[in-house]
Amino acid sequence: MRLTVQLDMFNTTRPMAFAILWLDTEKRQWSREAHSGLDLPEWGSLHVDCGNTLVCGPSENTLAYVLEGLNLDCRYRLFEGDSGYALRYTEGRWAPSNGHWHIQCIDNQRGQPEHELFTTGKNS
Incomplete structure (x- = not known):
């Protein structure tokens, strides 16, 4: 299963900043499909902790985002339009900035991402 998630509403100098x-969910990896005003790597790893999804960089110890309430281990609870705090x-920075996540699409078919950065294990 793959999810397309939008991140936005962060208190930044660019109020329209977002990332797609x-x-x-199977490989526990993510790729950046689009972004503006949010600095994040092109791909990374996913982890679940206490019902929240941790979005990390290619180095698994680099935390970028916590998607509160988005539990990838409970697939039956995932639905398009679901949203929460990010x-x-x-x-x-010591304190994180607050924003929102929003599930735009859920695809249950096996398919290839537009940018296959993490599927090959290379960043090219």
Whole structure:
């Protein structure tokens, strides 16, 4: 299963900042499909902790976002239009900035992402 998730509403200098992420729930990896005003790597790993999804960079110890309430282990509870709070962690800041996540699409078919960065394990 893959999810297309939009991240937005972060308190940044660019009020229209957003990112569209493609989440692969089987491989527990993600890729950045589109973004503006939010600095994040092109791909990374996903983890679930206490019912929240942790969006990490290619180095698994680099936390970028926490998607509160988005539990990839409970697939039956995932639905298009679901939304929740997102915490954005940036280097050099002690406190995360608050935003929102929103599931735009759920695809139960096996398919290839538009940008296959993480499927090959290479960043090219």
